[in-house]
Amino acid sequence: xPEAAGTxxxxxxxxxxxxxxxxxxxxxxxxxxxxxxxxxSPTFVIASEYPSLAPGGRSLAHVDLYRVASAAELDxxxxxxxxxxxxxxxxxxxxxxxxxxxxxxxxxRIARCAAGDARELEAYGTGALGRRVVEAWxxxxxxxEERVAWR
Numbered sequence: 001x002p003e004a005a006g007t008x009x010x011x012x013x014x015x016x017x018x019x020x021x022x023x024x025x026x027x028x029x030x031x032x033x034x035x036x037x038x039x040x041s042p043t044f045v046i047a048s049e050y051p052s053l054a055p056g057g058r059s060l061a062h063v064d065l066y067r068v069a070s071a072a073e074l075d076x077x078x079x080x081x082x083x084x085x086x087x088x089x090x091x092x093x094x095x096x097x098x099x100x101x102x103x104x105x106x107x108x109r110i111a112r113c114a115a116g117d118a119r120e121l122e123a124y125g126t127g128a129l130g131r132r133v134v135e136a137w138x139x140x141x142x143x144x145e146e147r148v149a150w151r
Contacts, residue, residue: 007129008087010102012094015110020119021092024110025062028090033057041092043067046077058088065093071100106130 011028013021026036033054042048042064050060061082068074074097082089083102094101104127111120123138125131 007085007104008083008089008102009129009133010083010089010091010105012098012101012105012107013090013092013110014095014107016112019110019112021110024108024121025060025090025092028088029060032060032088034060047079047082049082058086061087061089063089063091065091065096065100068097071097074100103127104129106134 013024015021022039022041026039029039029050030036033052034050034057035053038050039060039062040048042062043066046068047061047063050062052058052060063079063082065074068077079100091101094105094107104125106123106125107130109122111122112118113120123134125134
Protein backbone atom coordinates (compact mmCIF):
# COMPACT_ATOMS: atom_id res chain seq x y z
CA UNK A 1 0.00 0.00 0.00
CA PRO A 2 1.41 3.39 -0.88
CA GLU A 3 1.75 5.93 1.88
CA ALA A 4 2.73 9.53 2.32
CA ALA A 5 5.85 10.11 4.41
CA GLY A 6 4.97 10.45 8.06
CA THR A 7 1.39 9.29 7.65
CA UNK A 8 -0.57 6.32 8.94
CA UNK A 9 -3.10 4.72 6.63
CA UNK A 10 -6.45 4.85 8.45
CA UNK A 11 -9.31 2.68 7.21
CA UNK A 12 -12.72 3.49 8.65
CA UNK A 13 -15.16 0.55 8.56
CA UNK A 14 -18.89 1.19 8.58
CA UNK A 15 -21.68 -1.37 8.70
CA UNK A 16 -24.33 -2.83 10.98
CA UNK A 17 -23.71 -5.51 13.59
CA UNK A 18 -22.82 -8.74 11.83
CA UNK A 19 -21.85 -7.07 8.56
CA UNK A 20 -18.36 -8.55 8.67
CA UNK A 21 -16.15 -5.66 9.75
CA UNK A 22 -13.88 -7.85 11.90
CA UNK A 23 -13.72 -10.50 9.18
CA UNK A 24 -12.63 -7.79 6.73
CA UNK A 25 -9.87 -6.77 9.16
CA UNK A 26 -8.73 -10.42 9.31
CA UNK A 27 -8.28 -10.34 5.53
CA UNK A 28 -6.40 -7.05 5.78
CA UNK A 29 -4.18 -8.59 8.46
CA UNK A 30 -3.39 -11.54 6.22
CA UNK A 31 -2.43 -9.19 3.40
CA UNK A 32 -0.10 -7.29 5.74
CA UNK A 33 1.62 -10.46 6.92
CA UNK A 34 -0.08 -10.37 10.32
CA UNK A 35 -1.36 -13.62 11.84
CA UNK A 36 -5.08 -13.28 11.07
CA UNK A 37 -5.91 -15.91 13.72
CA UNK A 38 -4.95 -13.33 16.37
CA UNK A 39 -7.44 -10.76 15.12
CA UNK A 40 -10.60 -10.49 17.21
CA SER A 41 -13.16 -7.77 17.71
CA PRO A 42 -11.64 -5.15 20.04
CA THR A 43 -15.06 -4.00 21.31
CA PHE A 44 -14.16 -4.41 24.97
CA VAL A 45 -10.48 -3.42 24.76
CA ILE A 46 -11.06 -0.54 22.28
CA ALA A 47 -7.76 -1.15 20.42
CA SER A 48 -5.47 -4.07 19.63
CA GLU A 49 -2.10 -3.96 17.92
CA TYR A 50 -0.65 -6.74 15.79
CA PRO A 51 2.93 -6.84 14.49
CA SER A 52 3.68 -8.02 10.98
CA LEU A 53 5.40 -11.38 10.71
CA ALA A 54 6.81 -10.42 7.31
CA PRO A 55 10.24 -8.78 7.15
CA GLY A 56 9.69 -5.07 6.69
CA GLY A 57 5.92 -5.55 6.94
CA ARG A 58 3.53 -3.04 8.42
CA SER A 59 1.93 -3.40 11.80
CA LEU A 60 -1.84 -3.31 12.15
CA ALA A 61 -3.85 -1.50 14.79
CA HIS A 62 -7.51 -2.53 15.10
CA VAL A 63 -9.80 -0.05 16.85
CA ASP A 64 -13.49 -0.36 17.73
CA LEU A 65 -15.50 2.80 18.42
CA TYR A 66 -18.74 0.99 19.33
CA ARG A 67 -18.38 1.73 23.06
CA VAL A 68 -16.51 5.05 22.75
CA ALA A 69 -18.73 8.04 23.50
CA SER A 70 -16.56 11.02 22.54
CA ALA A 71 -13.38 12.18 20.85
CA ALA A 72 -11.95 12.98 24.30
CA GLU A 73 -12.58 9.39 25.41
CA LEU A 74 -10.90 8.10 22.25
CA ASP A 75 -7.89 10.36 22.87
CA UNK A 76 -7.62 8.96 26.41
CA UNK A 77 -7.17 5.46 24.96
CA UNK A 78 -3.96 6.52 23.21
CA UNK A 79 -5.51 6.46 19.73
CA UNK A 80 -3.23 9.25 18.48
CA UNK A 81 -0.18 7.10 19.34
CA UNK A 82 -1.44 4.45 16.89
CA UNK A 83 -1.19 6.92 13.99
CA UNK A 84 2.57 6.54 13.62
CA UNK A 85 4.20 6.76 10.19
CA UNK A 86 3.78 3.58 8.18
CA UNK A 87 1.09 2.12 10.44
CA UNK A 88 -2.17 0.73 9.14
CA UNK A 89 -5.11 1.48 11.45
CA UNK A 90 -8.49 -0.19 10.88
CA UNK A 91 -11.33 1.51 12.77
CA UNK A 92 -14.65 -0.30 13.20
CA UNK A 93 -17.77 1.84 13.69
CA UNK A 94 -15.94 4.81 12.15
CA UNK A 95 -19.26 6.56 11.57
CA UNK A 96 -19.71 7.01 15.35
CA UNK A 97 -16.87 9.58 15.64
CA UNK A 98 -15.78 10.62 12.15
CA UNK A 99 -14.44 13.96 13.36
CA UNK A 100 -11.96 12.12 15.62
CA UNK A 101 -10.37 10.38 12.63
CA UNK A 102 -7.81 11.90 10.27
CA UNK A 103 -9.39 13.74 7.36
CA UNK A 104 -7.31 11.69 4.91
CA UNK A 105 -8.50 8.11 5.26
CA UNK A 106 -10.27 5.28 3.50
CA UNK A 107 -13.92 4.58 4.25
CA UNK A 108 -15.17 1.05 3.64
CA ARG A 109 -18.92 0.50 3.91
CA ILE A 110 -20.01 -3.11 4.30
CA ALA A 111 -23.58 -4.30 3.78
CA ARG A 112 -25.07 -7.77 3.82
CA CYS A 113 -26.84 -8.67 0.59
CA ALA A 114 -30.48 -9.69 0.78
CA ALA A 115 -29.81 -13.22 -0.41
CA GLY A 116 -27.20 -15.51 1.11
CA ASP A 117 -24.01 -14.67 2.92
CA ALA A 118 -22.64 -12.28 0.29
CA ARG A 119 -21.49 -8.77 1.18
CA GLU A 120 -21.39 -5.57 -0.78
CA LEU A 121 -18.41 -3.29 -0.24
CA GLU A 122 -18.07 0.35 -1.12
CA ALA A 123 -14.69 2.02 -0.58
CA TYR A 124 -13.58 5.58 -1.16
CA GLY A 125 -10.74 7.83 -0.11
CA THR A 126 -11.40 11.10 1.70
CA GLY A 127 -7.97 12.59 0.99
CA ALA A 128 -4.97 12.22 -1.30
CA LEU A 129 -3.51 9.12 0.37
CA GLY A 130 -6.89 7.46 0.78
CA ARG A 131 -7.78 8.06 -2.87
CA ARG A 132 -4.42 6.71 -4.11
CA VAL A 133 -4.80 3.52 -2.09
CA VAL A 134 -8.43 2.94 -3.14
CA GLU A 135 -7.56 3.56 -6.81
CA ALA A 136 -4.68 1.05 -6.60
CA TRP A 137 -6.96 -1.46 -4.87
CA UNK A 138 -9.64 -1.00 -7.57
CA UNK A 139 -7.06 -1.60 -10.33
CA UNK A 140 -5.90 -4.82 -8.64
CA UNK A 141 -9.46 -6.08 -8.23
CA UNK A 142 -10.30 -5.20 -11.85
CA UNK A 143 -7.17 -6.99 -13.10
CA UNK A 144 -7.89 -10.10 -11.06
CA GLU A 145 -9.27 -13.04 -12.96
CA GLU A 146 -10.64 -14.54 -9.79
CA ARG A 147 -14.09 -13.71 -8.54
CA VAL A 148 -13.78 -11.95 -5.21
CA ALA A 149 -15.76 -14.02 -2.72
CA TRP A 150 -15.90 -13.30 0.97
CA ARG A 151 -18.00 -14.67 3.81
